[in-house]
Amino acid sequence: MRLIACIIAVCFANLLYAQTAKEIVQKADEKMRGKTMQAEMIIKTIRLTWSREMQCKTWMKGNNLAMIFIVAPAKDxxxxFLKRKKEVxxxxxxxxxxxxxPPSMMSQSWMGTDFTNDDLVKESSVVEDYNHTIAGDTIIQNRECYIIQxxxxxxxxxxxxxxxxxIDKKDFLELHSRFYDEDGKxxxxxxxxxxxxxxxxxxxxRFEMIPADKKGQKTEMIYKNIQYNKPIDDGFFSTEKIKTLN
Structure with a gap:
């Protein structure tokens, strides 16, 4: 009976631990998104022999609505890009x-950068589409962080x-992330x-995305201006609106 009680206690503790991990990820996600977000950003694609810079505007509302508009360079x-729920x-x-x-394109490069389509338009939800567990602790930029799998x-x-x-324990900032394919690579x-x-x-x-197998290659995303929690009507996120953005 004592052994059974111990097993139950451990399982219950692990369940609470996993729930806490999800809450941490949710807090970090909400910290970066807000209820709504409007931002101006620069995306720099850096290669061994060349680099390229784009200027973008983005709007997000909750987890289901997002819009990205490229301002420069002139050719782009x-x-x-528009996201409504699971459609892009x-x-x-x-x-x-x-x-x-199609969903199969979410893993493809976004506009030739090292970010995927999913990284930018967030078709998947880091909160709802994953199971979360705390794997340990670490220090990043002198900040104590949770390691969450x-x-x-x-x-x-x-x-x-x-x-x-x-994720930073104090301010719930996502400071480091590693992404693995189906083979664990x-x-x-x-x-x-x-x-x-x-x-x-x-x-x-400022966020740097660095591919593991491409030396000297990375993409930087730099936020120049962000406004949180300003009302955005759902109708803004429409296939007609993306044709008239400026």
């Missing part, structure tokens, strides 16, 4: 066409087979820097 201006569209002004992206739920259509995230590492006050909260403002 007007290209836009791409507006190509040169073709005057709106293309619905995220394994996709069986029914979830997600890009990665495993994600390891390191490390594909990308993301680091977060330049923590500062943006609008009403402290967040990282």
């Amino acid at each position: 201006k007007g290209i836009a 569209w791409n507006w190509m002004p040169a073709l005057e066409r709106t293309i619905k992206l 995220m394994i996709p739920k069986p029914e979830a259509a997600v890009v990665w087979s495993k994600v390891i995230v390191c 490390l594909i990308n590492t993301m680091n977060s820097y330049d923590i500062k006050m943006m609008h009403d909260r402290i967040i990282p403002t």
